[in-house]
Amino acid sequence: MASFSERLSELIAARGVQKKELAKYLGISYRNLRHYETGERKPDFDGLLKLAEFFDVSLDYLVGLSDNPERK
Template sequence: MIKFDERLKELRKEKGVTQREIAEFLGIKTRPYQNYESGDRRPDYEKLVALADYFDVTTDYLLGRTDRRG
């Protein structure tokens, strides 16, 4: 299965947005978001849910637990 960091980067590129734009949406600085995509950190529950909502996918999809988006 795909890992969270890979899936997050894939979704961001599909949507055509920058790391900075998503960081601003989450209310964090760009560096912590970059750490999510590099696999160095994981978001807390609230940010995970916000990311799933932003990309219109389930948290399970975002975490790589399923390949079904919805």
């Protein structure tokens, strides 16, 4: 299964998301978002919830515990 950083990068690429806009939505800097993608840092719980909501995927999928993106 994919790691959080891999899954985040895949979602950003697949959805054609502008990283600066995503960072603004999350209330973080572009640099912090890049750290999430490289695995240098991980978001806090609220950040994970915002990401799951933004991409409309489950938390399990986002963090790599499942390959099923559907939210229940």
